Every structure is written in structure tokens, then in C-alpha cells.
Amino acid sequence: MTTPDNEASWDALAGAYQEHVGWPDDELAWGWRTPPEAELGLVSDVVQGATTLVLGCGGGQDLVALARLGAGALTGLDVSSSQLEHARRRLDGAGVAADLVHADAADLDGLDADSFDLVVSVQALNYVDPLDRLFAGVRRVLSPGGTLAFSVMHPAEAATEDAPPWPWTGSYFGEQRDWVWDGLTEDELSFRSWFRSPAAWFTAVTDAGLVVERLLEPAPVPDRRWIERGWLDEDGYAKLDRVPATICLRARRPPGPS
Ligand SMILES: C[S@@+](CC[C@H](N)C(=O)[O-])C[C@H]1O[C@@H](n2cnc3c(N)ncnc32)[C@H](O)[C@@H]1O
Secondary structure (H helix, E strand, O other), X not given: OOOOOHHHHHHHHHHHHHHHOOOOOOOOOOOOOOOOHHHHOXXXXXOOOOOEEEEOOOOOHHHHHHHHOOOOOEEEEEOOHHHHHHHHHHHHHHOOOOEEEEOOOOOOOOOOOOOEEEEEEEOOHHHOOOXXXXXXXXXXXXXXXXXXXXEEEOHHHHOEOOOOOOXXXXXXXXXXXXXXXXXXXXXXXXXXXXXXXXHHHHHXXXXXXXXXXXXXXXXXOOOOHHHHOOOOOHHHHHHOOOOOOEEEEEEEOOOOOO
16 A cells, blocks of 8 residues: 555545535534434534634535534635535535635644634544644634534444454554545545544543543444445444444633633
């Protein structure tokens, strides 16, 4: 496998990804078989009118979903310009206004300090490293008292096979993994991901000076749309009755100046 270049691979994958496995935008979906926002309530008490930044906004689905939940001014940031082109088309089609920023989530220097009430990320931070730069940037751009809410893939989901008896093929503690996205494009597109434990996410967020309010490993909900959308096959769906799919975390920047 060639050394992964996440930006180049997402640029090359974007078209097929949006066509064949695009994320839902009818609701804020945190992960496959993970309770949606209407059940989880990770941002529902803070989203109304909130100036909101989405890290790794992809094709814009999460921005559209947040607009429907009543978010205020929206900004989407992504490392892939192709994904951002899809986001622009989706936002225009949905009549949702948002600024789109081409940047790495680990380098938020181009955004103003204290400028967002809410920072959201859905299944994107597994691609971001290093965490100290990511969360130092998030703390800087959050307004005092502002909220960070994100979901990532659980390392137990990443380290187990999708076929019964769902054996472990990697270490729970492996964190960094290079892998190939099979089947969506003819090219072999490789990615570098970091599958961190709930404790590692908690520690990184806390070390940045944010206060963790909720850390969740939600039990699966029955939702066969994840099979229909092409994210899971029957075996992968059944695995999630045994293995957590998603980590969700919510934290707050303490009130008061930095
Ligand atoms: C799985 S998608 C998440 C977006 C949406 N929730 C979805 O599932 O389609 C991951 C997104 O993160 C973006 N991404 C990967 N690495 C990134 C980085 N270092 N900084 C910002 N965005 C990144 C990718 O380009 C991609 O659009």
C-alpha cells in the first residue's frame, strides 16, 4: 500500500462516496446504528441560533441537518476541496447558507478566536492528527461557554472483522491504521486513520482545557437504512449488537476569557 494521503484520497473518493454511500441530511446522524440527534440530544439544548462550525463537513449533510435544527450562522471546514464542491451544491439545493473553508481541522489558525458557540464533527476526527493541535484550535475558536460535540468510530468496531464470528484483527490500542477503501472506485485509495479509545478522546479534550459533559458509547438502534445506504452488510449490521460502533463526546469551554 502507498503511504496514504488523506486529502488526495478524499478528493478522489468524493464523487463515488456522495453517489453511493452519502451521509443522510434529513436528520443529524452521529453514526451507523447510533441513535440520531432526536434521541441522543447531544446538541439540542444549545443549537438554537448557535454560530456553528462543522469540522470535516464532507458533502454538507451535517450542515443542512444543523440548519434544520435551528443553528445560526454556519461554517463548514474540510480538507478535501472535492467534498466542499459537493457541500456547496447540496447547500444551494437546500437553500442553506454557509461559509465553506478549505483547511485541515488540526490547523484552525485561519478562523477567528472566540467566534463559534458550537463546534460539531460527525465521523471525521478519526482522520485528524495530532489531537493536541486539533483541540487547542477548537478551544481557541469556541466562544467562552461554547460547546464541542463530536462522534467518531469506536476502536472496537475498527479492530474487528465484519464477518462472524467477528474476530479481532487489530489491537484495541493500535490507534494509527492505514487501510484501503474497497469497492467504491477502481483506484486503490488508501487512508490513514486514528482509532482512539474513549479514554484517549476524554484525555485529549480535557488536556486542551475543555470540560467533558458527556461521553457515550451508545447501544445500537434497529435502523436498516444503514444497510440500504450501503454502509453495512447483514453481518456488519449484526456485529453492532455486540460491538460499539460510535463514541460521542460533548464538552464545553469554561466561561470567562482565556
Ligand atoms: C466520513 S466523512 C464525514 C462527513 C460526513 N459526516 C459524512 O459522513 O459523509 C470524513 C470527512 O472528513 C474530511 N477530513 C479528513 N481529514 C480531515 C482533516 N484533517 N481536516 C478536515 N477534514 C478532514 C474528509 O475530507 C471527509 O469529507
